[in-house]
Amino acid sequence: xxxxxxxFFLLVSVGLILYYTVFSRCQWICLLGLSLLFFxxxxxxxxxxxxxxxxxxxxxxxxxxxxxxxxxxxxKAPGITKDEKKAIKAQSVRRKKCLxxxxxxxxxLVLGYFKYWSYFAELLSGAFSATAPSSLGLVMPLGxxxxxxxxxxxxxDCYRGRHPAExxxxxxxxxxxxxxxxxxxxxxxxxxxxxxxxxxxxxNWERTKRALFLFLFGAxxxxxxxxxxxxxxxxxxxxxxxxxxxxxxxLAILLYSLQQYADFxxxxxxxxxxxxxxxxxMMPNFRQPYFSTSLGDFWRxxxxxxxxxxxxxxxxxxxxxxxxxxxxxxxxxxxxxxxGRVLPAAVANLLVFAVVGIWHGPQAHxxxxxLYNGLVIALADLLEPAFKKLNTALHIPTESRGWHVFxxxxxxxxxxxxxxxxxxxxxxGCIYLRSTFTDFNLSALAANxxxxxxxxxxPAWGLVIISTLLVFAHSVLKEQGRDPYxxxxxxxxxxxxxxxxxxxxxxxxxFICVNETVGFLYANF
Numbered sequence: 123x124x125x126x127x128x129x130f131f132l133l134v135s136v137g138l139i140l141y142y143t144v145f146s147r148c149q150w151i152c153l154l155g156l157s158l159l160f161f162x163x164x165x166x167x168x169x170x171x172x173x174x175x176x177x178x179x180x181x182x183x184x185x186x187x188x189x190x191x192x193x194x195x196x197x198k199a200p201g202i203t204k205d206e207k208k209a210i211k212a213q214s215v216r217r218k219k220c221l222x223x224x225x226x227x228x229x230x231l232v233l234g235y236f237k238y239w240s241y242f243a244e245l246l247s248g249a250f251s252a253t254a255p256s257s258l259g260l261v262m263p264l265g266x267x268x269x270x271x272x273x274x275x276x277x278x279d280c281y282r283g284r285h286p287a288e289x290x291x292x293x294x295x296x297x298x299x300x301x302x303x304x305x306x307x308x309x310x311x312x313x314x315x316x317x318x319x320x321x322x323x324x325x326n327w328e329r330t331k332r333a334l335f336l337f338l339f340g341a342x343x344x345x346x347x348x349x350x351x352x353x354x355x356x357x358x359x360x361x362x363x364x365x366x367x368x369x370x371x372x373l374a375i376l377l378y379s380l381q382q383y384a385d386f387x388x389x390x391x392x393x394x395x396x397x398x399x400x401x402x403x404m405m406p407n408f409r410q411p412y413f414s415t416s417l418g419d420f421w422r423x424x425x426x427x428x429x430x431x432x433x434x435x436x437x438x439x440x441x442x443x444x445x446x447x448x449x450x451x452x453x454x455x456x457x458x459x460x461x462g463r464v465l466p467a468a469v470a471n472l473l474v475f476a477v478v479g480i481w482h483g484p485q486a487h488x489x490x491x492x493l494y495n496g497l498v499i500a501l502a503d504l505l506e507p508a509f510k511k512l513n514t515a516l517h518i519p520t521e522s523r524g525w526h527v528f529x530x531x532x533x534x535x536x537x538x539x540x541x542x543x544x545x546x547x548x549x550x551g552c553i554y555l556r557s558t559f560t561d562f563n564l565s566a567l568a569a570n571x572x573x574x575x576x577x578x579x580x581p582a583w584g585l586v587i588i589s590t591l592l593v594f595a596h597s598v599l600k601e602q603g604r605d606p607y608x609x610x611x612x613x614x615x616x617x618x619x620x621x622x623x624x625x626x627x628x629x630x631x632x633f634i635c636v637n638e639t640v641g642f643l644y645a646n647f
Contacts, residue, residue, distance in 0.1 A: 267481065307407060579635055
């Protein structure tokens, strides 16, 4: 069920009527019904795995609560010595760790099967000239990466005592199956989402207007920018031409940079808008990433929910392990305080971005892309004192607007180098990146670009340019701390509606300019 389809429109609109009328006193049941209906529309077989994840994680949370209660009761028993209390607590911690490890292993095995089994089975069959093992004819369940990570975060938070375990299985099922988040995230947190999902919401016209504004703006990003640039990018890069001119490769990567952002952030805007129609505020996933002043800053602004998940459940747990603490002490004694503080974080960053790369797919170029990002961030942290000394020696006014703009441009270049490996296979990415620096031929750009631009018909590039300018203006307002919706509301009524109709017209016209619709890029992850 595509988000632009009539069936999705009917699901949301009929659902809203039922949500605020018939189910006004038990709205969460309506949300669960809508979510399961949306999920099964993509294939009912996937429902088995959604229910499996919900059941195992939910039971795991209850068992953790039971172990905590049993441990507390035993330690409060009369006649228990201090050493016995410590032993009881240690035993409880061991049991909880074993339980969490078992539940997480089961769920990550399911996720790994769907994301990686076919790829590695094909590799093995090719290596041994054998027929690839059957994948049992199963299709990857909708949103499995997102709902698995969300459920895992809940269980780890239960283990850490950050919130009590949910006692109602059906309510927990709603938390991981809430239909707007299944398309491409965000990866929400239980403590923020659960109270909203079960609370009673009253229809509000102002909130509805904001939600529709956000949805429409996201649709413009997705359909008038991302979908219209995709054919040209494919025309340039998908031929795998080792002699592709560097200027053409750079053009494609710059367009891909625009497509990636418009596709992912546009889709997120749309699902956030749908959730807001039901009174639910989901976690934002983007914060003007192309205004970042460093690669680390970029990853705090891009796919925010995944970055926060990796930080809380992988980066800090790994960086704070005893081996990494010993490594930090060793680095302090041998290399100084700065390296002692930064080196463990650098290693943790490499691990995190390797996992982020693998999360995107099993192909080698995703791992290379992840390691590239991790390595650049690690080196930036390690060399920070040297950069500060260099700035001082060169008398660079680091607080000036010019320096700020320079850092934004520098970060944009660094990010786009990474996109070479995100978009292309590893070998092809290397070839295209090398040709960009060694074979930058403007005459080739003038000769070949017009043909590539013809991959889409009609006024497509006019739509792309106008929409991109609107997105840029929106981003500038957000970066300045201003509310774009409020700014639009201040416009004269006639001008405001001209803007609304312009965006709607561009979205509708975009469907005429391409021969086929392009799905959300991150729905594949």
